[in-house]
Amino acid sequence: MPKELPTHAQVVVIGGGVVGCSTAYHLAKYGVKDVVLLERKFLTCGTTWAAAGLMINLRGTLELAKMTAYGMKLYQEIEKETEQPTGYVNTGSLLIATNMERQLEYERFLSICETLDVEIRRIGLDELKELWPLISTEDILSAYYMPNDAVVNPVDTAMSMSIGARRNGARIFEETEVLDFDLKNGVVRGVRTNRGDVKCECVVLCTGMWSRDLARKTGVSVPLHATEHMHFTTQPIEGTYKGMPILRDQDGFLYFREEVGGLLVGAFELKAKPYGTDGLPPDWQFRELPDDMEHLEPLLKNALKRVPALETTDIRHFTTTAESFTPDNLYIMGEAPGLKKFYTACGMNSSGVLCGAGVGKKMAEWITQGYPSSGDIWELDIRRCFPWQMNRNYLRDRAVEEPGNTWANHWPYKQWETARPVRKSALHDRLAARGACFGQLAGWERANWFAPAGVEPQYRYSWLRQNWFDYSAAEHLAVRHGVGMYDLSSMANFVLQGRDALAVLQKVCANDVATPIGKVVYTQMLNERGGIEADLTVTRLAEDQFFIVTAGATAGRDFDWISRHIPEYAHAFLTDMTSAYTMLGIMGPKSRELLAKVTKADLSNQAFPFATAQEIELAYATPLAVRMSYVGELGWELYLPPDFATGVFDALIEAGEELGLKLVGLHAVDSLRLERGFRHWPSDIGPDYTPFEAGLGFAVKLDKGGFIGREALLEQKKEGLKRRLAIFTLEDSEPLLYHLEPIYRNGQRVSYVTHGAYGHLLGRALGMGYLENPAGVSDEWILEGRYEIGWQGKRYPAQVHLRAPYDPQGERTRM
Numbered sequence: 109m110p111k112e113l114p115t116h117a118q119v120v121v122i123g124g125g126v127v128g129c130s131t132a133y134h135l136a137k138y139g140v141k142d143v144v145l146l147e148r149k150f151l152t153c154g155t156t157w158a159a160a161g162l163m164i165n166l167r168g169t170l171e172l173a174k175m176t177a178y179g180m181k182l183y184q185e186i187e188k189e190t191e192q193p194t195g196y197v198n199t200g201s202l203l204i205a206t207n208m209e210r211q212l213e214y215e216r217f218l219s220i221c222e223t224l225d226v227e228i229r230r231i232g233l234d235e236l237k238e239l240w241p242l243i244s245t246e247d248i249l250s251a252y253y254m255p256n257d258a259v260v261n262p263v264d265t266a267m268s269m270s271i272g273a274r275r276n277g278a279r280i281f282e283e284t285e286v287l288d289f290d291l292k293n294g295v296v297r298g299v300r301t302n303r304g305d306v307k308c309e310c311v312v313l314c315t316g317m318w319s320r321d322l323a324r325k326t327g328v329s330v331p332l333h334a335t336e337h338m339h340f341t342t343q344p345i346e347g348t349y350k351g352m353p354i355l356r357d358q359d360g361f362l363y364f365r366e367e368v369g370g371l372l373v374g375a376f377e378l379k380a381k382p383y384g385t386d387g388l389p390p391d392w393q394f395r396e397l398p399d400d401m402e403h404l405e406p407l408l409k410n411a412l413k414r415v416p417a418l419e420t421t422d423i424r425h426f427t428t429t430a431e432s433f434t435p436d437n438l439y440i441m442g443e444a445p446g447l448k449k450f451y452t453a454c455g456m457n458s459s460g461v462l463c464g465a466g467v468g469k470k471m472a473e474w475i476t477q478g479y480p481s482s483g484d485i486w487e488l489d490i491r492r493c494f495p496w497q498m499n500r501n502y503l504r505d506r507a508v509e510e511p512g513n514t515w516a517n518h519w520p521y522k523q524w525e526t527a528r529p530v531r532k533s534a535l536h537d538r539l540a541a542r543g544a545c546f547g548q549l550a551g552w553e554r555a556n557w558f559a560p561a562g563v564e565p566q567y568r569y570s571w572l573r574q575n576w577f578d579y580s581a582a583e584h585l586a587v588r589h590g591v592g593m594y595d596l597s598s599m600a601n602f603v604l605q606g607r608d609a610l611a612v613l614q615k616v617c618a619n620d621v622a623t624p625i626g627k628v629v630y631t632q633m634l635n636e637r638g639g640i641e642a643d644l645t646v647t648r649l650a651e652d653q654f655f656i657v658t659a660g661a662t663a664g665r666d667f668d669w670i671s672r673h674i675p676e677y678a679h680a681f682l683t684d685m686t687s688a689y690t691m692l693g694i695m696g697p698k699s700r701e702l703l704a705k706v707t708k709a710d711l712s713n714q715a716f717p718f719a720t721a722q723e724i725e726l727a728y729a730t731p732l733a734v735r736m737s738y739v740g741e742l743g744w745e746l747y748l749p750p751d752f753a754t755g756v757f758d759a760l761i762e763a764g765e766e767l768g769l770k771l772v773g774l775h776a777v778d779s780l781r782l783e784r785g786f787r788h789w790p791s792d793i794g795p796d797y798t799p800f801e802a803g804l805g806f807a808v809k810l811d812k813g814g815f816i817g818r819e820a821l822l823e824q825k826k827e828g829l830k831r832r833l834a835i836f837t838l839e840d841s842e843p844l845l846y847h848l849e850p851i852y853r854n855g856q857r858v859s860y861v862t863h864g865a866y867g868h869l870l871g872r873a874l875g876m877g878y879l880e881n882p883a884g885v886s887d888e889w890i891l892e893g894r895y896e897i898g899w900q901g902k903r904y905p906a907q908v909h910l911r912a913p914y915d916p917q918g919e920r921t922r923m
Contacts, residue, residue, distance in 0.1 A: 113281060113303045118142035119475060120299055120308045122286050122322070125156040126266040126460050127453050128314035130468025133269040136276030138472045143278035144308075146301060148285040151270055152263045153393035154316050155431040159262035159461045160339055160374050162354055162363065164201060165226040165254060166217065168518070170848065170860070171483045173224040175466025182465040183260050183268075190275065192268040195261030199365070201354035202240060203252040210359055211250050212571035213517055218252075218901030220848040223860040228254045230901075240355055241347040242371075242415045257354060259365055262461045269468070289326050289450075296326070296450040310475055312451045317432035318388060319440075319454035324498065328444040330490070331497035332455040333507040334388070334430040335380040336397055338404060343422045344369035358515045360410035370424065371415070375407040376458070378512035383430040385504045397428045433457050433510035435497055435527070439488045441467065442474060445668035451475060452490050458514065479635070484795045491665035496551065502527045519569035520846045521547070521556070521775070529553045533597035534690050534750035535757050540565075542771055545576065550660040552598035557773035558583065572844065576775065577866070584779050584868040586770035587739055591696035593760060594772040600663035601689050601747070602656040604670065606680040609652050616673045616816055618799060620809040621646045621654065628719045628736055630807055632799050633669060634817030638824060639795040640802065642666045643787065645736060647721045655721075655732070657745075660686070662789065673816070690753035693777075694760070695743030697923060698767050703744060705763035706756075709733070711744075718922045727759035728752070739777060740784025740915055742923040779865040782874055785835055785912025791847070791863035792833060792876045800824055801878070802833045831880035834890060835909040836861070836897060838873045843899040845875040850898040851906070853879070861897065870913060 119140055121132045124147030132145040147153075163180055167173040183194045205211035221228045229252065236251040237243060270280060281303075289311065290298035298307040313319050313330070323330035352366040365372050381403060389395070412418050434440055434455040444450045453471050456463060470480045486492070497503070506527035513524075523546075529536075530551035540546070544555035545565035557576040559565035568575035586592045604613065613621045619631035625648050633642040644658035644666065658666045667684055674680050694703060700711050709716070709724035716722060721734040731748035748756060761769065778788075785803075787793045793802045798821060800808070810818060810825075836851065845864025850857050864875030875897070879885055887910055896903040909916075 113284065113301065114144060114279070114306060115304070116307045117144035118308065119144070119310045119312065120306055121145040121312045121314055122299070123147065123154070123314035123316065123318075124151040124270070124280065124282065125154050125314065125316055126152070126159075126262060126269070126464040127316075127456060127467050129266045129269040129273060130464045131312055131314055131453055131471045132273040132278045132280070133276070134468040134472035135475065136273050136278045138476045140472075140476060141277040143273065144306060145273065145278060145280045146284045146286055146299070147280070147282045149393040150282050151280070152266045154318070155429065156262050156266050156460060157394055158427055158429045160363070160365065160372060161195070161260045161262045161265070161461055162365065163258040163260060163462055164354070165257055166221065166224065166228070169487055170224060171485050172463070173226060174483060175463055175470065177225070178469060179463065179465030180256070180258060183265055186268050186272060190268045190271040192264065192271050193261075194265040194268050196258055197351055198256065198258045199351050199353050200253060200255040201257035201356060202236065203254070203356050203358070204236070204248050205250045206247050206359045208249070209569075209571060210517055212900070214250065214252050215900045216571060219850055219898035222850040222857055222898060223848045226254065227256055228252055239353055242345065242417050243355065244414055244416055253353070259354065260461060265461060265464070286322065291326060291447070294446065295448045310449045310451065312453060312471060312475070314453045316454055316456070316460070317384065317430060319432070319452065320498065320503075321387065323452065326444070326447055326450060328447055328450060328452070329493045329495045329498050330440055330452055330454060331493055331503055332432040332434045332440065333385065333503035334383040334432050335507045335511055336383050336400070336428055337380075337431050337458060337511065338399075338426065338428045339372055339374035340426045341367050341372050341424045342370035342418065343424050345371060345417050345421050347417065357410070357414050358517075360414055361407060361512060361515045362410055362414065364415065370421070371418075373411050375404070376511045376515035377403075377407055378516070379508055380511040382504045382507040385500050395429060397430065399426045399428050431458055433507055435503070435506045435510075437510055437513055439463065439467065440490050440493060441470060441485065441488045442490045445491050445664050446671075458511065479795065486665075486790045486794060489665065491668055492661065494551065494664060496530065502530065517569070520571070521567065521574065522569060523547045523567060533595055534753040535595045535597070538754060538757055539595060539771065544771070544773070547774065549598055550663065552660055554598055555595060555771070555773045556775050558771050580773060580775045580779070581868040583770055583772040583776035586768070587696045587741055587772060587776065587780055588869050589697065590768045590770070591694065591698035591702050591764065592770045592772035592776075593764070594693045594695075594774070594777060595691070596693055596745075596777075597690045598660035599686075599691050600658050600660050600666065601685045602658075602667060602670070603653065603683045603685050604656060604680060605653040606678070607652055608678040608680040609654055612670070612674050612678060612680045613646060613654060614813065614815060616670060617646065618808045618815060618817065620812040621648065622812070623648050625650060626720050626722060628721050628734055630719070630736075632793075632804060632807060633666075634799070634815070634821075635795055636817060636820065638798040638817040638820030640789065640793045640797060640799060641669050641795055643789040643793060647734060659789065688749065689747045690750045692746045692748075692753070692756065692760070693739075693743060694746065695737060695739050695741050695772075697742055697920070699741070699743045702760065702764050702767055702769060706759045713922070727756050729756050731756065737921045738786055739780035740786065740912070740918070741920050743921070779868060782863070782865045782876070783867040783869060783912070783914045785909075785914075785916070787833070787876075788863060797833070797878070798824055800829055801831050828884050830882060830885060831878050832885045832890065833876055834879050835876055835913060836874060836895060836906040837867065837870060837909065837913055838897060839905045839907060841872045843873055843904055845873040845897065845899070849875070851877045852896040852898070852903060853893040867913070874913065
């Protein structure tokens with residue numbers, strides 16, 4: 109390895125684990141010759157060395173599955189390039205269900221694995237026993253075999269990529285600790301190490317559980333926390349064999365793999381032990397922590413129950429170490445908001461070896477092409493992280509829950525239980541007193557549904573109809589037939605102001621925002637490829653002032669996108685005003701009648717048209733009333749200061765009593781918007797889809813002048829569409845749709861459900877999905893197809909809709 113540290117590099121990769129080595133390897137393969145990797149101690153000494161090396165194809169999203177599939181291929185092929193084996197063995201893996209809900213989850217896998225291009229099949233207990241002779245089957249309801257899963261040697265895999273990186277020109281320096289960063293004008297310029305400074309054009313942070321504290325030096329939020337993590341290996345056991353499948357006993361929170369004739373047994377315990385809240389030992393390398401047998405005892409009991417032979421087998425070695433987990437169990441990748449050329453690839457949640465190759469490839473794409481060109485990965489994007497998430501108390505408390513959720517049943521609508529509450533709207537206590545069951549999004553406690561009197565407002569999870577299904581249906585129908593009110597204070601609110609504010613927005617918005625004061629414009633913000641980067645509304649408050657409303661989960665991303673496109677010398681200033689507003693939605697055919705009881709403002713169509721905004725006197729407050737609707741009914745969104753919110757809420761509750769006003773949760777808002785065909789970013793639209801493909805061409809004004817993405821849209825308009833978003837409703841009223849369910853056209857799988865919900869007015873589940881045809885996707889081509897959607901391993905007939913199945917002309921919002 110080179111001895112003398114260079115004074116300059118094009119890209120500095122920090123961290124010599126499997127992710128750092130992969131990132132350096134892929135950057136070099138992508139033609140970035142001046143890559144320098146810095147490792148504080150020795151390659152793989154952080155957490156890579158202790159990994160179990162499981163390669164599991166089944167992942168939670170399509171893009172994660174593609175990343176894993178890529179790694180599977182690379183780990184088999186890279187030995188030819190580097191002459192360093194990775195230890196790849198195609199073992200397959202087994203899933204076992206010991207209760208009905210787990211069986212339902214695995215039955216769902218039979219369908220969504222088609223979407224993910226992952227092979228899985230249900231097997232009998234006799235075949236299970238044949239594949240895994242040591243297993244006790246007496247409590248097993250069903251078993252499933254995934255033949256293409258594998259194991260690798262983590263250290264050998266990382267070393268193979270480090271060799272490949274060096275052979276392609278990258279330089280690797282061990283015993284080189286990064287102490288700080290050189291920042292100037294919002295751009296990273298270099299790193300400061302114990303061996304000197306290195307100037308660079310780009311930095312990639314691949315430092316695992318050290319990433320949080322290193323990123324803190326730059327002001328970037330990388331929220332992760334280490335927990336203790338364990339596995340043990342046994343002496344040889346009769347009945348094991350080379351290539352024996354991985355066994356995943358997720359109800360027991362355990363996995364088993366063959367290891368030198370014995371077993372390696374690992375755990376993802378329900379209540380993990382946080383580690384290193386106030387920092388990590390400075391001399392950490394290949395470190396093992398003291399074993400806590402009391403903590404491990406329940407897991408050992410589960411292991412003995414599943415594999416009785418362990419009772420008479422000696423344990424060869426316990427390995428207890430630490431590794432990092434993120435607050436949502438997803439990686440943290442991409443260019444940091446607010447700091448240009450500073451990238452992260454960390455927070456791998458005990459799957460660094462599994463995802464390392466795919467992560468390295470994505471990072472190389474991001475750095476060399478400006479975006480992850482093989483497919484958008486918003487769910488992993490660092491811009492979803494918030495500054496408040498760097499709070500150590502929050503991270504420590506959340507860390508307890510994170511490992512267990514990796515192996516727990518992945519229920520639809522499952523809520524985190526720890527580190528709550530973080531953010532509460534001014535109306536939280538009033539909603540709680542009226543039976544609200546809260547979920548969490550971006551730290552906000554949001555009323556997802558309301559329990560009637562005598563019913564506990566708590567989730568009872570299931571893969572079928574959950575306990576709140578009927579209550580949410582009543583909320584849904586109240587909005588359709590009467591009037592409902594919901595609190596959406598979690599929506600992010602920005603104000604862009606200054607003499608150049610309009611010019612900035614005209615450049616980043618696809619729609620025309622050069623409107624009269626008081627006009628509300630629904631628009632997308634696009635990338636150069638015409639893909640949708642943001643989906644929001646812009647209200648003109650004054651000649652030089654605009655009020656922007658977007659989703660709470662994308663607040664950081666959207667704020668960063670707009671900020672990056674404000675020219676350096678422009679007189680335009682963007683301010684996050686989210687905490688300054690409470691937002692109440694008043695929706696339904698009786699919403700005008702309700703508001704008329706508490707305001708003297710003229711709410712008629714003539715005085716207050718759709719897609720306009722006014723300040724009105726309401727009770728003792730003066731909210732900004734915006735006539736828009738995300739649920740497909742007549743309605744208004746009220747934006748008012750939090751200190752006025754309770755008074756307005758109380759006045760509306762009192763006035764609404766005789767009108768049957770119903771409090772509405774966010775589950776109902778979701779089902780209402782799907783029934784009306786409204787899109788949701790990132791579920792149904794995103795950076796890889798254009799407004800034309802998503803059916804949002806009405807929000808594009810090609811003749812307004814230049815804007816980002818315009819040229820790509822003109823080209824697409826000229827060539828014609830090859831894919832379009834359609835809406836599907838199941839003909840059977842029983843199945844439920846969530847996401848990733850495969851869509852079949854004339855018997856062939858052609859797409860998948862981007863997001864699904866139950867349309868309570870329609871009386872059946874519905875979802876969206878893109879249909880693609882190289883020859884073009886005309887209305888006729890779409891309608892002439894015969895469609896089915898996969899659910900629980902079966903196919904159900906579905907009807908396709910070119911327009912929303914409910915109020916396709918959008919007349920009800922303009923009543």
